[in-house]
Amino acid sequence: MSTQNPIVAVTGSSGAGTTTVKTAFEHICRRLDATPSIVEGDSFHRYDRSEMSQVIANAAADSRNISHFGPEANLICELASLFKEYGESGKGKRRYYVHNEDEAALHGCSSGTFTPWSELEEGTDLLLYEGLHGAMITEKCDVTQFTDLLIGVVPIVNLEWIQKIHRDTLQRGYAEKDVTTTILRRMEDYVTHIAPQFSRTDINFQRVPTVDTSNPFIARDIPTADESFVVIRFRDPRKFDVDFPHLLAMIKDSFMSRRNTIVVPGGKMLLSMELILMPILEKMFAAAREKRAA
Numbered sequence: 151m152s153t154q155n156p157i158v159a160v161t162g163s164s165g166a167g168t169t170t171v172k173t174a175f176e177h178i179c180r181r182l183d184a185t186p187s188i189v190e191g192d193s194f195h196r197y198d199r200s201e202m203s204q205v206i207a208n209a210a211a212d213s214r215n216i217s218h219f220g221p222e223a224n225l226i227c228e229l230a231s232l233f234k235e236y237g238e239s240g241k242g243k244r245r246y247y248v249h250n251e252d253e254a255a256l257h258g259c260s261s262g263t264f265t266p267w268s269e270l271e272e273g274t275d276l277l278l279y280e281g282l283h284g285a286m287i288t289e290k291c292d293v294t295q296f297t298d299l300l301i302g303v304v305p306i307v308n309l310e311w312i313q314k315i316h317r318d319t320l321q322r323g324y325a326e327k328d329v330t331t332t333i334l335r336r337m338e339d340y341v342t343h344i345a346p347q348f349s350r351t352d353i354n355f356q357r358v359p360t361v362d363t364s365n366p367f368i369a370r371d372i373p374t375a376d377e378s379f380v381v382i383r384f385r386d387p388r389k390f391d392v393d394f395p396h397l398l399a400m401i402k403d404s405f406m407s408r409r410n411t412i413v414v415p416g417g418k419m420l421l422s423m424e425l426i427l428m429p430i431l432e433k434m435f436a437a438a439r440e441k442r443a444a
């Protein structure tokens with residue numbers, strides 16, 4: 151952990167709601183006149199798209215599974231090293247994974263590849279990580295020891311599958327059968343490596359639909375925000391002096407389900423994030439600036 155150069159890690163798969171967290175951070179940083187350095191989790195995959203296809207094929211031939219959920223396919227120790235370096239000096243290196251042709255034109259690299267590593271911009275107030283492994287612990291590396299705030303964003307698993315099936319079939323052109331195969335191949339890594347991270351996070355935002363998602367493989371559409379609740383769990387409310395009465399007063403139709411858990415309407419997810427994270431980040435930035443000025 152670093153008082154001088156704070157590190158916030160947002161853990162969740164694509165489509166889980168990590169983009170909403172990123173938007174909340176942008177709003178808060180703008181109000182607090184703070185500049186974040188943003189690191190995308192995909193950039194710490196070990197293999198590019200072509201290499202990963204071959205690695206998956208080789209693993210299948212050996213009756214093994216490998217996926218982007220597991221540490222074997224990712225640079226977990228390098229991610230931990232980035233967090234450590236940024237915490238100590240405010241510096242570090244990152245790259246980008248090029249997802250599509252639009253990003254290829256932006257970065258000058260082929261789709262499915264990585265850009266070269268480059269230095270982070272100087273003078274930033276915080277490092278914001280958004281990806282799959284922000285709270286990962288392996289036999290070799292513990293990413294969590296270098297973070298100041300861990301946030302989990304995860305829908306219930308059936309909703310996560312619905313979102314993946316719709317995204318990959320409608321936006322990326324994959325066959326539904328192939329997407330289902332990918333879900334099954336990733337399941338062991340999800341249970342072993344992804345799910346445990348949400349027990350380590352300081353705050354979890356879990357989207358729960360209020361419509362039937364019992365068979366995600368036949369769902370025709372993704373439940374909307376108005377068809378959902380968001381369950382917000384604080385591992386230790388005392389750590390950030392969470393003011394539950396204030397949150398209940400500010401968020402219409404919210405309620406407490408446990409002593410450390412507040413439930414809000416799905417359409418209030420962004421508002422909830424800003425109300426919860428604003429005072430936490432304000433204290434974090436004030437302490438960091440005081441430390442740097444000393």
